[in-house]
Amino acid sequence: xxxxxxxxxxxxxxxxxxxxxxxxxxxxxxxxxxxxxxxxxxxxxxxxxxxxxxxxxxxxxxxxxxxxxxxxxxxxxxxxxxxxxxxxxxxxxxxxxxxxxxxxxxxxxxxxxxxxxxxxxxxxxxxxxxxxxxxxxxxxxxxxxxxxxxxxxxxxxxxxxxxxxxxxxxxxx
Numbered sequence: 093x094x095x096x097x098x099x100x101x102x103x104x105x106x107x108x109x110x111x112x113x114x115x116x117x118x119x120x121x122x123x124x125x126x127x128x129x130x131x132x133x134x135x136x137x138x139x140x141x142x143x144x145x146x147x148x149x150x151x152x153x154x155x156x157x158x159x160x161x162x163x164x165x166x167x168x169x170x171x172x173x174x175x176x177x178x179x180x181x182x183x184x185x186x187x188x189x190x191x192x193x194x195x196x197x198x199x200x201x202x203x204x205x206x207x208x209x210x211x212x213x214x215x216x217x218x219x220x221x222x223x224x225x226x227x228x229x230x231x232x233x234x235x236x237x238x239x240x241x242x243x244x245x246x247x248x249x250x251x252x253x254x255x256x257x258x259x260x261x262x263x264x265x
Contacts, residue, residue: 144219145166145167145168145219145220145223146166146167146168146169147164147165147166147167148165149162149165151167151169152165152167152185152187152189152260155185155242155244155245156189156240156241156242156245156260157242158239158240158242159189159191159195159240159258160191160192160195161192161195162189162190162191162192162195162258163190163191163192164189164190165187165188165189165190166187166188166220166223167185167186167187167188167189167220167260168185168186168187168217168219168220169183169184169185169186170183170184171183171184172184172263182263182264182265183263183264184262184263185245185260185261185262185263186215186216186217186220186260186261186262187220187259187260188220188223188224188257188258188259188260189257189258189260190255190256190257190258191251191256191257191258192256193256195256196253196256199236199251200253202236203233203235203236204233205231205232205233205251205253206231206232206233207230207231207232208230208231208232208250209232212230212232212248212250212259213230213259215248215261216259216261224257224259225252225254225255225257228252228254228255228257229252229253229254230250230251230252230253230259231250231251231252231253232249232250232251233251236249236251237249240258240260241262243265244264244265245262245263245264245265246262246263246265247260247261247262247263248260248261248262249261249262
């Protein structure tokens with residue numbers, strides 16, 4: 093049988109030792125500043141990276157395989173928050189992805205499209221706005237959005253039926 097008094101002494105010693113281990117004369121590391129995906133400071137308001145619009149395909153193709161072998165992409169990405177707490181970070185991605193003609197044809201035929209809601213483009217980052225097709229025929233379908241986002245992302249996905257451009261405004265779950 094364990095002596096209660098001995099157990100208490102051991103626990104007090106352990107707590108005291110743990111407290112002393114944390115007391116060192118080493119400087120405390122300052123948490124890193126929240127940065128966008130390219131290492132640039134996040135801009136206020138949009139949550140998007142202040143860096144240049146990215147055109148690299150691999151990060152978007154890997155995250156959104158339903159978009160197929162698209163012909164063009166322009167996107168921005170940043171981490172959400174910025175508390176400096178270590179651990180996994182949520183990622184915000186906003187982009188314009190141009191589908192290949194055959195993928196556009198499949199999307200047009202495979203879903204029942206509704207008009208995109210008024211003001212859907214209010215969140216479109218200023219850096220992407222000039223790259224969006226002018227006077228597009230922007231549409232929405234919940235199933236398409238769900239398939240594009242996969243289980244890993246949530247947010248808005250709209251398709252311009254005229255140009256085949258997909259607008260992504262999503263964040264990781």
